[in-house]
Amino acid sequence: xxxxxIVDDAAFMRMMIKDILTKNGxxxxxxxxxxxxxxxxxxxxxxxxxxxxxTMPEMDGIQSVKLIKAANPAxxxxxxxxxxxxxxVIESIQAGARDFIVKPFQAERVVEAVKKTLG
Numbered sequence: 001x002x003x004x005x006i007v008d009d010a011a012f013m014r015m016m017i018k019d020i021l022t023k024n025g026x027x028x029x030x031x032x033x034x035x036x037x038x039x040x041x042x043x044x045x046x047x048x049x050x051x052x053x054x055t056m057p058e059m060d061g062i063q064s065v066k067l068i069k070a071a072n073p074a075x076x077x078x079x080x081x082x083x084x085x086x087x088x089v090i091e092s093i094q095a096g097a098r099d100f101i102v103k104p105f106q107a108e109r110v111v112e113a114v115k116k117t118l119g
Contacts, residue, residue, distance in 0.1 A: 002118050003029040005045060007038040007061070008053040008080065013103070017051055017080075020107045026114065035059030039067045042075070049118055050077045051110075052097070054088045062092045069096035076117050080105075 004026055008014045011033075018028045030045045032038040035052075036059045042050060050068065054061040061079060068075045079092045079100040089100050098117045101110055 001025070001027045002048040002114075003027050003045065004114070005030045005032065005038070005041055005047040005050045007032045007035070007041075007050060007056070007064070009033050009056040010053075013053070013080075016105060017110065020105065020110045021114065024107075024111045024114075035061055035064030035067075038064045039071070042068050043071060046072075048076065049114065050075065051080060051101075051114075052077055052092075053080045054085055054092060055082070062088065062095050065092055065095040065097050078113050078117055 004021055006014045006017050014031050021028055029047050030041045032041045034056045052061045065077055077097045079097045081089050081100055082103050099113045101113050
C-alpha cells in the first residue's frame with residue numbers, strides 16, 4: 001500500500017484529501033502545514049508520494065519541491081493549486097512535480113492523479 005504525505009496550510013484541505021485517499025485504499029502516513037515541515041516530514045517518513053499545496057506560509061510548495069527533489073531525485077510529488085495559478089503550476093512541474101490537481105478537489109481527479117503518479 002502506497003504511503004502518502006499531505007501538505008497544505010489549511011487543516012480542512014488536508015482532511016478532505018486524507019478522506020478521499022483513505023476511502024480509496026491509500027495510506028496517509030503524515031501531514032505538514034508548510035513547506036519547511038514538509039521537507040522535514042519527507043526525510044523522516046520517506047513516503048511514496050507527496051501531495052503538496054503551492055501557496056503556504058514559511059516556505060511555499062515550489063521551494064519545498066526543490067528541496068525534496070534535491071534530497072531524493074526520485075520523489076513523486078503532486079501539486080495542489082487554486083484556479084488561476086497556472087504560472088506557479090508550470091514552475092512546480094519544472095521543479096520536479098509530476099502532476100497537479102486543482103481546488104476545489106474532485107475525488108475522481110485526485111485518485112486518478114495519485115494512481116497515475118504512483119504508476
